[in-house]
Amino acid sequence: xxxxxxxxxxxxxxxxxxxxxxxxxxxxxxxxxxxxxxxxxxxxxxxxxxxxxxxxxxxxxxxxxxxxxxxxxxxxxxxxxxxxxxxxxxxxxxxxxxxxxxxxxxxxxxxxxxxxxxxxxxxxxxxxxxxxxxxxxxxxxxxxxxxxxxxxxxxxxxxxxxxxxxxxxxxxxxxxxxxxxxxxxxxxxxxxxxxxxxxxxxxxxxxxxxxxxxxxxxxxxxxxxxxxxxxxxxxxxxxxxxxxxxxxxxxxxxxxxxxxxxxxxxxxxxxxxxxxxxxxxxxxxxxxxxxxxxxxxxxxxxxx
Amino acid sequence: xxxxxxxxxxxxxxxxxxxxxxxxxxxxxxxxxxxxxxxxxxxxxxxxxxxxxxxxxxxxxxxxxxxxxxxxxxxxxxxxxxxxxxxxxxxxxxxxxxxxxxxxxxxxxxxxxxxxxxxxxxxxxxxxxxxxxxxxxxxxxxxxxxxxxxxxxxxxxxxxxxxxxxxxxxxxxxxxxxxxxxxxxxxxxxxxxxxxxxxxxxxxxxxxxxxxxxxxxxxxxxxxxxxxxxxxxxxxxxxxxxxxxxxxxxxxxxxxxxxxxxxxxxxxxxxxxxxxxxxxxxxxxxxxxxxxxx
Numbered sequence: 001x002x003x004x005x006x007x008x009x010x011x012x013x014x015x016x017x018x019x020x021x022x023x024x025x026x027x028x029x030x031x032x033x034x035x036x037x038x039x040x041x042x043x044x045x046x047x048x049x050x051x052x053x054x055x056x057x058x059x060x061x062x063x064x065x066x067x068x069x070x071x072x073x074x075x076x077x078x079x080x081x082x083x084x085x086x087x088x089x090x091x092x093x094x095x096x097x098x099x100x101x102x103x104x105x106x107x108x109x110x111x112x113x114x115x116x117x118x119x120x121x122x123x124x125x126x127x128x129x130x131x132x133x134x135x136x137x138x139x140x141x142x143x144x145x146x147x148x149x150x151x152x153x154x155x156x157x158x159x160x161x162x163x164x165x166x167x168x169x170x171x172x173x174x175x176x177x178x179x180x181x182x183x184x185x186x187x188x189x190x191x192x193x194x195x196x197x198x199x200x201x202x203x204x205x206x207x208x209x210x211x212x213x214x215x216x217x218x219x220x221x222x223x224x225x226x227x228x229x230x231x232x233x234x235x236x237x238x239x240x241x242x243x244x245x246x247x248x249x250x251x252x253x254x255x256x257x258x259x260x261x262x263x264x265x266x267x268x269x270x271x272x273x274x275x276x277x278x279x280x281x282x283x284x285x286x287x288x289x290x291x292x293x294x295x296x297x298x299x300x301x302x303x304x
Numbered sequence: 305x306x307x308x309x310x311x312x313x314x315x316x317x318x319x320x321x322x323x324x325x326x327x328x329x330x331x332x333x334x335x336x337x338x339x340x341x342x343x344x345x346x347x348x349x350x351x352x353x354x355x356x357x358x359x360x361x362x363x364x365x366x367x368x369x370x371x372x373x374x375x376x377x378x379x380x381x382x383x384x385x386x387x388x389x390x391x392x393x394x395x396x397x398x399x400x401x402x403x404x405x406x407x408x409x410x411x412x413x414x415x416x417x418x419x420x421x422x423x424x425x426x427x428x429x430x431x432x433x434x435x436x437x438x439x440x441x442x443x444x445x446x447x448x449x450x451x452x453x454x455x456x457x458x459x460x461x462x463x464x465x466x467x468x469x470x471x472x473x474x475x476x477x478x479x480x481x482x483x484x485x486x487x488x489x490x491x492x493x494x495x496x497x498x499x500x501x502x503x504x505x506x507x508x509x510x511x512x513x514x515x516x517x518x519x520x521x522x523x524x525x526x527x528x529x530x531x532x533x534x535x536x537x538x539x540x541x542x543x544x545x546x547x548x549x550x551x552x553x554x555x556x557x558x559x560x561x562x563x564x565x566x567x568x569x570x571x572x573x574x575x576x577x578x579x580x581x582x583x584x585x586x587x588x589x590x591x592x593x594x595x596x597x598x
């Protein structure tokens with residue numbers, strides 16, 4: 001604080017309290033709705049204070065949404081995306097920053113262009129690829145005439161197929177295919193002093209040894225920051241899981257939540273739906289509250 | 305950015321980037337290329353592959369009245385959501401940055417919405433604004449039709465904008481706060497010595513110095529509103545009532561996966577890609593170059 005201004009300080013607190021409360025208000029109303037029975041939630045005017053039925057509603061939502069299974073699926077996806085992205089990002093950034101090779105800049109640009117287009121704008125063809133992940137390679141074989149050649153020579157018709165719908169791999173891989181983490185890791189690697197590399201080389205450490213024993217321990221904070229935002233990002237995914245999980249049993253929590261409201265004109269059981277909404281938002285909320293420092297750091301760094 | 309001390313190996317760097325290259329080839333470059341192919345071809349009804357049709361798919365999209373209304377709504381949604389979220393985020397950051405007692409607590413009280421998934425908050429807003437169960441139910445009982453997002457398109461869009469802004473405020477707040485905290489403290493203190501009060505300093509020192517952050521956030525917010533609104537729309541309104549909230553990204557989904565019009569959806573995807581690339585280009589070309597205060 002630069003100077004004492006008691007009145008302005010008071011106004012500041014009032015403004016901030018008002019904003020924090022209005023941000024909280026919808027979630028508070030959802031919480032209140034989740035603590036009433038069906039009659040209480042449909043009462044007019046609505047209840048502003050919690051009732052006594054929270055546990056019943058949470059249990060009903062948990063069972064109706066098969067959340068035990070859905071939480072496992074979502075956890076698998078979130079961990080898969082987080083670990084996969086961090087591992088790929090670290091290896092690729094390592095190759096781009098610490099190696100001298102001719103294709104370096106080309107590879108750099110090939111990877112960084114993927115930052116431009118989010119998954120949403122290429123969703124239809126990506127779905128086609130998930131239906132058969134080897135489709136690009138099959139198409140290449142067909143176009144180059146290799147399929148015909150191999151058929152003529154060996155008598156085998158090559159038809160590559162790897163169907164990813166309804167599998168964890170299919171849920172995870174397309175979400176991994178961007179360069180957010182690579183960019184962050186590159187920025188971090190560029191701050192590593194050259195002396196460290198020279199010292200490692202002088203001591204006879206090879207590149208992989210250098211990565212494992214020097215860079216990985218040094219990048220712990222980067223890794224933590226990246227992990228928090230990637231976990232939140234992938235847990236909250238909706239469009240891609242909605243498309244890929246064509247079997248209801250393979251759905252993630254978000255897809256399941258959407259299904260809890262019947263389409264059409266019938267009034268949903270809001271008390272149970274709201275309990276479900278509160279349940280699915282708990283894990284990312286816990287991450288942000290408990291790891292606030294890493295989260296803020298990751299958020300600010302990945303966008304720059 | 306070239307370093308002097310590097311490793312050399314003919315094959316190791318390739319092995320290291322190979323996993324990432326494979327994944328982005330299969331799930332980024334191939335689908336993007338395919339979107340272009342589909343946009344200029346039409347699948348033949350009884351097999352026989354795809355036939356080149358030139359700009360015909362685009363002509364059909366552009367001659368559709370529904371498409372232009374979708375574009376209008378998307379722009380309205382993006383501008384309104386971004387303006388609300390940036391305005392509120394900036395205001396909150398300016399006041400939290402005053403470092404009154406308990407600033408850290410305030411920070412947490414304002415960033416948690418970022419963790420909430422679009423489907424969850426969409427569902428909550430849908431309940432809160434529901435005509436029969438939400439906060440307006442009492443007024444609706446007294447004056448039927450006063451507020452009903454399931455019948456009135458304007459109400460539905462308004463509800464969507466509020467939910468979108470609610471989601472983005474926390475993000476903008478974090479960036480404005482980071483921007484404010486990187487302003488040298490000496491500037492603020494010098495201005496205070498010269499007799500400038502806190503509000504004057506906000507207007508004449510902090511806000512101008514935040515200009516780069518501000519323009520960066522404008523672009524990010526617009527891009528996000530154009531591409532990332534699917535979850536909210538699908539949960540809250542499903543594009544209705546009467547297409548009043550049929551945003552571009554939702555229309556791509558419904559035309560492609562519900563209407564099975566792959567070529568039309570691909571053509572729309574290309575337009576949306578163009579829009580996103582243009583916004584990114586503006587960011588790199590103008591914003592990042594012209595805003596230098598250091």
